[in-house]
């Protein structure tokens with residue numbers, strides 16, 4: 267044992283199994299206390315006091331606490347600025363070391379740096395571990411030793427480098443936990459109310475057990491992933507992004523299962539997990555992407571889109587059913603299928619010519635699975651400004667996309683009952699239906715459902731010219 271007393275600080279890893287930092291803390295310490303801090307600097311910026319993500323965290327922590335109590339300990343929860351709270355708690359508990367898993371977001375890195383310095387001044391060690399991703403930073407590089415700018419070669423090297431070591435299960439033995447009696451005043455119940463939030467209904471169950479259940483259910487259909495993953499109306503994806511975001515499941519456990527299953531569906535799913543690593547690497551090594559385009563040639567591009575178009579997009583009243591259904595469903599649930607994220611993002615940027623950063627910010631406020639790296643990567647991909655992004659001259663046609671991926675209009679009809687009576691042919695663009703058809707469908711365009719706010723063909727040309735001009739300035 268290296269230490270008498272340690273603190274394991276959980277952040278976006280709200281689980282007790284296959285947990286790298288906790289595993290190391292328990293292995294190296296006679297006593298371990300587990301703590302979570304509701305970070306006031308993050309929470310005070312959340313405008314919606316019924317934010318689903320806070321409910322998800324709160325409920326997931328309840329499960330952690332319950333499990334710890336079964337083991338005779340308890341979770342310490344604090345509310346404040348971790349830069350003060352963690353060093354203070356470490357001192358009060360007289361710990362020798364603080365353990366946690368690494369976070370790659372710029373603000374989190376700065377926070378951890380401050381805490382490291384503070385702990386060092388107290389003579390307390392600070393140990394961080396890779397847990398959120400399979401490969402971090404410069405672990406996957408080209409032969410020249412540089413980070414990749416293209417996904418496919420990154421993925422190939424990622425797969426070549428993958429060994430059992432990266433997929434290892436860090437299963438902590440839940441022993442050596444500080445007994446609840448010794449934790450005394452530190453164990454207090456922090457209700458959602460006390461931290462200024464209200465409970466919000468979630469569309470999925472929070473916590474580690476629910477994550478494992480969801481994954482087990484997905485494994486039964488993983489082989490069909492390649493066929494179903496693009497269809498919003500089919501439950502063909504894992505729905506695990508929220509659990510990955512909050513670490514209620516370990517990425518290693520997912521990779522272990524997908525890697526050994528050699529079907530096309532499983533391998534494609536593994537590819538998505540590699541995209542996740544890719545975007546984390548991009549953010550870690552290029553934190554500037556949170557403000558600027560990854561591709562410098564588009565840095566000065568000025569988006570002429572109007573605020574009224576942005577509002578119509580947010581509200582789902584653009585007159586393009588696939589966009590409106592996706593946005594209204596999103597506003598209600600905080601969830602959007604990946605194909606729909608691509609379609610609505612492309613529409614905002616390349617049909618409405620609105621700056622991708624506005625869409626990114628809107629998603630970041632309401633997505634239950636909001637993850638800075640994946641969200642920024644996704645938006646910059648759709649806007650053609652990102653690393654290995656969609657080429658700028660490729661512009662999704664929202665009607666064609668709708669016909670391809672919601673061919674019978676099932677998703678649209680579920681969300682937009684006002685246009686449900688249109689035929690499968692007209693549902694994707696009811697404004698194109700004759701007045702007679704509109705009347706017989708019980709929906710007059712412009713009265714019961716909005717007229718299209720823009721014409722795709724016209725906007726497409728505007729976007730092409732915008733990108734062309736921007737490129738010719740270089």
Ligand SMILES: Cc1cc2nc3c(=O)[nH]c(=O)nc-3n(C[C@H](O)[C@H](O)[C@H](O)COP(=O)(O)OP(=O)(O)OC[C@H]3O[C@@H](n4cnc5c(N)ncnc54)[C@H](O)[C@@H]3O)c2cc1C
Pocket residue numbers: 495503504505506507508510511535538539541542545602603604605607608611629633635636637638640641642643644645648
């Ligand atoms: C504009 C835009 C914004 C996005 N914002 C986010 C976000 O904030 N948080 C987020 O987790 N994902 C984001 N994505 C990626 C993707 O849409 C979601 O990860 C996916 O829809 C989650 O559903 P799932 O768990 O069923 O995914 P599955 O299809 O089951 O994929 C498994 C896992 O792989 C990862 N993954 C899948 N696709 C991607 C991708 N394109 N990039 C990075 N990781 C991926 C996710 O962790 C996901 O849970 C965004 C994509 C776009 C186009």
